Amino acid sequence: xxxxxxxxxLHHLVRSLVAAELPVxxxxxxxxxxxAVLGALCDSPVRTQAALAExxxxxKTRIIGTLDKLQEAGLIAREPxxxxxxxxxxxxxxxxxxxxxxxxxxxxxNEDRLLALLPAEDRHGFLRAVQVLAALTREEIxxxxxxxxxx
Amino acid sequence: xxxxxxxxxLHHLVRSLVAAELPVxxxxxxxxxxxAVLGALCDSPVRTQAALAExxxxxKTRIIGTLDKLQEAGLIAREPxxxxxxxxxxxxxxxxxxxxxxxxxxxxxNEDRLLALLPAEDRHGFLRAVQVLAALTREEIxxxxxxxxxx
DNA sequence: TATTGTTATACTCTATAACTATA
DNA sequence: TATAGTTATAGAGTATAACAATA
Numbered sequence: 055x056x057x058x059x060x061x062x063x064l065h066h067l068v069r070s071l072v073a074a075e076l077p078v079x080x081x082x083x084x085x086x087x088x089x090a091v092l093g094a095l096c097d098s099p100v101r102t103q104a105a106l107a108e109x110x111x112x113x114k115t116r117i118i119g120t121l122d123k124l125q126e127a128g129l130i131a132r133e134p135x136x137x138x139x140x141x142x143x144x145x146x147x148x149x150x151x152x153x154x155x156x157x158x159x160x161x162x163x164n165e166d167r168l169l170a171l172l173p174a175e176d177r178h179g180f181l182r183a184v185q186v187l188a189a190l191t192r193e194e195i196x197x198x199x200x201x202x203x204x205x
Numbered sequence: 206x207x208x209x210x211x212x213x214x215l216h217h218l219v220r221s222l223v224a225a226e227l228p229v230x231x232x233x234x235x236x237x238x239x240x241a242v243l244g245a246l247c248d249s250p251v252r253t254q255a256a257l258a259e260x261x262x263x264x265k266t267r268i269i270g271t272l273d274k275l276q277e278a279g280l281i282a283r284e285p286x287x288x289x290x291x292x293x294x295x296x297x298x299x300x301x302x303x304x305x306x307x308x309x310x311x312x313x314x315n316e317d318r319l320l321a322l323l324p325a326e327d328r329h330g331f332l333r334a335v336q337v338l339a340a341l342t343r344e345e346i347x348x349x350x351x352x353x354x355x356x
Numbered sequence: 357t358a359t360t361g362t363t364a365t366a367c368t369c370t371a372t373a374a375c376t377a378t379a
Numbered sequence: 380t381a382t383a384g385t386t387a388t389a390g391a392g393t394a395t396a397a398c399a400a401t402a
Binding site for chain 2: 065171185
């Protein structure tokens with residue numbers, strides 16, 4: 055009797071969590087990538103779009119449309135760096151911060167509802183484990199070299 | 206200081222776990238959906254392709270190509286149900302079971318390496334929590350009715 | 357007619373590479 | 380020339396709907 059795969063179990067869980075977030079985000083008028091961008095900028099401003107993309111695990115070409123919309127909606131500021139006008143200084147506006155907090159409140163309320171299903175012990179262990187595992191880099195998770203086996 | 210979003214943290218973790226599985230699956234000559242199919246059939250045979258698709262969270266039209274390949278490779282059996290020839294009885298062949306166990310062994314070895322980074326307490330709580338949360342249906346995770354707000 | 361499986365189509369997401377501007 | 384950002388293109392993955400076979 056093997057234990058279920060961690061990857062498969064979490065994959066299903068994540069898809070459902072994302073499905074739960076979508077209506078909340080739609081009501082706030084932002085996409086999932088938009089939400090990720092606001093979350094990354096919430097901690098501290100970022101000096102280049104490429105760095106921001108990397109921080110949220112996206113391609114730099116993929117977030118441009120997202121940034122366009124967030125800027126148009128007045129949720130982020132995006133100005134050329136006076137010291138190097140190739141780069142774009144990215145930061146949250148007050149409106150962006152407020153909207154992010156509102157969306158995050160609703161999203162975490164639903165997550166809290168699910169976490170309440172767990173015994174307190176397991177819940178705390180789970181949250182600590184997620185924090186540790188999510189902090190690993192992709193390389194650390196993938197692990198040792200996986201040499202392609204010759205046919 | 207808000208806690209990080211569960212969805213966002215797990216999203217990143219899952220993407221990396223999947224990336225870690227891909228080379229293993231490639232060496233075994235199956236895709237991620239192929240692996241999911243084998244895993245679902247490992248517990249017990251299934252009477253229709255639609256039921257199998259639902260069990261692994263896929264669309265019924267999406268697994269057809271996967272089933273074709275698995276059958277061609279002799280990993281699954283796929284016969285019309287004599288009692289209702291519209292349906293296809295799906296089951297694992299011995300070769301399919303062996304291949305699944307081999308792939309699962311490698312995949313779980315890597316997962317075990319990551320789990321070993323956690324204190325034993327957290328690890329056990331984490332595994333129990335994942336089991337409970339992954340067993341929830343999508344509807345249970347999404348939660349209460351999310352009525353679209355009129356503009 | 358209803359259901360199972362299949363095929364066809366369109367749509368979204370993603371990745372790659374070419375292009376513009378600044379340095 | 381090198382870097383940051385943008386645009387264009389193609390590819391994979393996904394969802395929807397139409398179709399064929401069986402009941």
